[in-house]
Amino acid sequence: MTPPPDHHEIFARWMAEHRGIVVKIVRSFTYSTADADDLTQEISIDIWRSIPKFNGDAKVSTWIWRIALNRAVSWKRTSKRIIVGRDAEDTDSLTDAAYRTDSMVAVDHIYQAIRRLAPLDRCLVMLSLEGYSYREMAEVTGITETNVGARLTRARQSLITRLERV
Amino acid sequence: MTEEELHDAWNRQKAAEATGHDATTNALLNLTPQELSRKVAKAHRREQRYLAWLNVQEGLPALGVAGFLASQTPGAERPWAMALAASIALTIGCYLLGDSLRHHRSDTEFGDSIRDRLTQRFEQVSHRSRLFRNIAWWYFLPWAAIAALAYYAVDQLRTDDPTVVVGFGAFLVVMYAVNRLWGWWRYDREVSRLRPLLADFD
Numbered sequence: 001m002t003p004p005p006d007h008h009e010i011f012a013r014w015m016a017e018h019r020g021i022v023v024k025i026v027r028s029f030t031y032s033t034a035d036a037d038d039l040t041q042e043i044s045i046d047i048w049r050s051i052p053k054f055n056g057d058a059k060v061s062t063w064i065w066r067i068a069l070n071r072a073v074s075w076k077r078t079s080k081r082i083i084v085g086r087d088a089e090d091t092d093s094l095t096d097a098a099y100r101t102d103s104m105v106a107v108d109h110i111y112q113a114i115r116r117l118a119p120l121d122r123c124l125v126m127l128s129l130e131g132y133s134y135r136e137m138a139e140v141t142g143i144t145e146t147n148v149g150a151r152l153t154r155a156r157q158s159l160i161t162r163l164e165r166v
Numbered sequence: 167m168t169e170e171e172l173h174d175a176w177n178r179q180k181a182a183e184a185t186g187h188d189a190t191t192n193a194l195l196n197l198t199p200q201e202l203s204r205k206v207a208k209a210h211r212r213e214q215r216y217l218a219w220l221n222v223q224e225g226l227p228a229l230g231v232a233g234f235l236a237s238q239t240p241g242a243e244r245p246w247a248m249a250l251a252a253s254i255a256l257t258i259g260c261y262l263l264g265d266s267l268r269h270h271r272s273d274t275e276f277g278d279s280i281r282d283r284l285t286q287r288f289e290q291v292s293h294r295s296r297l298f299r300n301i302a303w304w305y306f307l308p309w310a311a312i313a314a315l316a317y318y319a320v321d322q323l324r325t326d327d328p329t330v331v332v333g334f335g336a337f338l339v340v341m342y343a344v345n346r347l348w349g350w351w352r353y354d355r356e357v358s359r360l361r362p363l364l365a366d367f368d
Contacts (some may be wrong), residue, residue, distance in 0.1 A: 008204070008207065011203045011207075012200050012203045015202055019199075020179075024179075036241045041206075041209060044209075045209055045210050046215060048203075049210065070283045073280050073284065074283060074284055074287050074360075076359070098314070105170040106171075107175055107178075107179050108178060109167070110167075118366055119363060120280075129172070129176045129298060129357075138217065139283060140279060141278065141280050141367070142282055142367060143278030160167070
């Protein structure tokens, strides 16, 4: 079935405005370039498919976070190019180190630490860094608000501990 | 890095910087939104065709055999046996087709929580895993019955040579082993991967 012309338009606009969300999630869930390409494609297809279902009840950014996290958590890695203990280097060292600013390096360290968390904790930490409330996080993940609070406290503590070592 | 520094670093992460990073690592997001839109639409169509094919392919051979056996029924010495063989093949084909469409590879609903989505995926994969574990009962034994009925129905096919029976039996055993291995590789391992992931949400 051919999608209506505005389907392309909406998708292009969403991706232009919110591709940063996809980048953040892909960086938090993948360990190599091949994986990043694979997951980006799957998320993009999900976003494409979701357009007719979007009724405007939620913000587009929330909708994309939800779709992308859903895909990322259940996504199965296809690439075998992972060296235990060196996972973070694979995606984050590809940009020439000489051109990386301090803030970019700091962000790389954050992603390295996030990737070491359990998938649910990764979702909670990212959503909390984006400023989502406990209620919204509970809706996106499907766990109770109380559970969100408890999990998030532990996850953030674990993240900070890892980052303190950097 | 402290909590405040973490927030600062995350918030300073501009979309441009993020895409700048990704321009080197992610070919898709390096495209313009229009190019990406075209590419994704194409990938989506390809995926839809593939899913449609996966949904029907499992049932098609059995339905084809059912049609063939049904066409041979009038000429058989014992038509009831051939008709019975055809109806078993038809049942297997319809079951596979229906099961595939009902339990597997359908579009997921958007707006579901991550837990809902994982539960749905876990149920799909567990169902496939169960099917492969019990494949001898619902697939290979009926096929053995179909073969036996077809041999019984047509005198020309009947033979006293035991190697034919042994050969067919061996073929079924090998196919059973291959299917069990495939079920383990494709579904049992996925069940093992998803179970702790889902348990984490409890």
